[in-house]
Amino acid sequence: MEDLTEMLKGTLEGCVLEIISREETYGYAITRRLNDLGFTDVIDGTVYTILLRLERNQLVQVTKRPSEVGPPRKFYTLNDAGRRELATFWAKWHYVSARIDKLREGGS
């Protein structure tokens, strides 16, 4: 689906955390995963700026490894602070989505 940028803005960071929590991974693979999920508008640049933010906020562990093609790649894993942040993200997500569903169903 296209034109999701505005709606995704606040949630993409959580999505990236979730992807990293599954297994050690790198920027390009994260973008492809999001694209495969149907977020076709997400580009490497966006993911990259999110990864920079995660790194700055010390939520991820970064390891540089040589790759078969080109320069060494940065691989990311979650640290304890990252796992806590991810849990907070899902808690907030459930809160928001439950209330939006309720609104749509006409409840109070």
Add this chain to the structure above:
Amino acid sequence: MSFWETVTGSDLTRDWKAFEARAQALPGDYRAAWEQMVTHLFSYGSFTGRNLTPIADAALGLLEEASAEGQSVHEVIGDDIAGFSAALAGGAGARNYRDRWREQLNRNVARKLARLGD
């Protein structure tokens, strides 16, 4: 950083020469994007621009990785190079000229207003 480097900025010249050499090795469309990024990034520079070195290094790293994957530069950073550069610079928490000017302006306005009240 040695005292000599601090005073002369010789480390900066050396770093940027190295960046340019890396940029030259990129495909043409990537090189064009890099040049635009550098222009945008400089508006986030501190007085010497020393805060930009790690940002530029990281940005070049991304371009190198992406071009090695065989993607087009458009697939990687999209249309909004200015926005991308701002996000990169923000990622380093870079304080720049404009921040200082804004503070100065605010201070001066506050002072003038305070005097009006006399």
